[in-house]
Amino acid sequence: MLEIKGLKVKLEEEDKQILKGVDLKVEAGKVHAIMGPNGSGKSTLSYVLSGKDGYEVTGGEASLEGEDLLEMEPEERAAAGMFLAFQYPVEIPGVGNMTFLRTAVNAQRKARGEEEMSAAEFLKEVRAKAKSLKIDADMLKRPVNVGFSGGEKKRNEILQMALLEPKMCILDETDSGLDVDAMKLVSEGVNALRDAGRGFLVITHYQRLLDHIKPDVVHIMADGRIVKTGGPELALEVEQNGYADILAEVA
Amino acid sequence: MAVAQRKQEATEARLSAMAVPEGGAWITEARGAALARLREMGLPERRDEYWRFTRPDTLNQHEAPVADTLDTQEAPLFDGFERIKVVFVDGVFDADLSDDLSGEGLSIERLAEAAQSDIHWARDVYGMLEAAGQDPVQRPFAAMNSAFATDGVVIRVTGKVERPVSLIYKHASDVSDAILHHVIRVEEGAELTLLENGPAAARFNKLMEIDVADTGAFHHVRAQGRDHERRAVTHMFARLGTESVFKSFTTTVNGVLTRNECVIELTGDDAIAHVAGAALGDGDFHHDDTVFITHDAVNCESRQVFKKVLRNGATGVFQGKILVKPGAQKTDGYQISQSLLLDDDSQFLAKPELEIYADDVACSHGSTSGAIDEDALFYLRARGIPKDIATDLLTLSFLAEAVEEIEREDLRDEIIGRLEGWLERRRG
């Protein structure tokens, strides 16, 4: 599904190398988790994969189902099946959430040569999916993320994911800011999407999310590299001992 | 005084080619007074303080520069709305295209007719609000309008009128040079919604005097026609009584030159005045909003919300002032002017001013000029929305604060639909 080889990335504006050769492969049907200290480059990796400006790829490659991601515009990546649930979802005053969601779904359908959804069809779909995430009608009417609480923003990300049905889902700290119940809701939303044709990359600092969304593989990222890969037990180890031991071991 | 003399000569030269129309006693007096005002102040020049950002030369020249009419396939604005249509073609009233000009709680007359009578209620308003609005900032094209306007409507509102009066300005001749003057008097407790749309003429000088009595309400939604080469200089002069409401919104798309002046005097306590504008400029576009709001009563509220989206070398100008006179305590004044510059060639020139002579007031103003929010753009694109559509969504969202000033939801939706349609066609 997602294949990253030796990916090196620096900031465009300054001479700062952030990713120093990332190797990672997420197979269809699998959930991979990435943990790692603050500032190790996890969000940067997710941004570079989804096409954000401001980064320069200085080496390596990244592909989604064999297609070179790095050559594509952000919207093309999205249409190809890439989805990033943002660590910090952006507020967009003046654009209604509903308008935004429908524009996104139809733009992707159009790009893939599929029929656009009618307003009525779409409304039905949104209502059903919003309900299971406990997103009320008012949140759908309001401008995108404006005045949403931290947890509401995260649920709105998962709603978008559920509507867009991407192939490759990257979740960047979707658990941060969620209360216990919301964490369960969001996890259920993610688990409902798990299937043989879809890959997940879950970035998190805490084992708690991984109790709900059970990963197949856990990676530790440090200083711009994946320094250790293991099974779910690796996350438990981090939870108990922090990163010191692991970092010492690979140093 | 070389400058004054040159100005005077230029003014006389221009006036020599114009004729004050014939009319009854009251209007002849008003026109004469306006002509004297114009002679006194002279036509504007680049060096005049309020013409630094907008070149007046094409407005000053004897003949209107040629402006092609734009052929669009889209349905006319406000189509399907219950309204009383009053149609002008190149600045001349067209009875055949217009509706029957009668409605409950409302009298509508052509200026040309009202001008024939020797006495008319409009004498207390015509040229009067304009004259009062000449101080402290001179507005020569307004005086020119009062002196030379041949057509327009004179509206008196005595009830709460549901059906909007809809002034439609068609543009047919590519050299038309039109001057229209409207007078509106909203009596106590009465209410009117006025709509205006259309490109009007190659060159259009339009003035509207709005006298809102105590507890009266005036709502105004205007869409300036999209002919690329048209020029317009418009004025609104409003006088607001106690607890009256004045809300005006204008959207402008295209037009090589537009200068919209709005002069409001809050003379009664607890009055409310909101003026808003949303402009979309592309290429050869110059749009100027010049606003002057005077608070001369207690506990009044005024709001100015002006937004402009500029690209491909378009220019936006905002000159907005709030003047709070001595004793106008508890004034609540708000002013914001913002531009969204979609490229480096476009520019926004702003001159926000506050002048306050009362101590217990809350006034704020802000002016910003910025590019598109890259984080928002990326967020939309990451969801699969192509860059051009995402940019248009953000453009509309930028204009939203101004458009939201339109109180009636159906009118607001109509304007949003227009802006969306225009952006969509532009994307092709």
Ligand SMILES: Nc1ncnc2c1ncn2[C@@H]1O[C@H](COP(=O)(O)OP(=O)(O)OP(=O)(O)O)[C@@H](O)[C@H]1O
């Ligand atoms: N646009 C930028 N300008 C300056 N520094 C940046 C920029 N983007 C990333 N960095 C730096 O790159 C490093 C990696 O940042 P990144 O956000 O990817 O870390 P992270 O692993 O997601 O951290 P966290 O766990 O705190 O979310 C940090 O040192 C950060 O300050």
Ligand SMILES: [Mg+2]
């Ligand atoms: Mg991060």
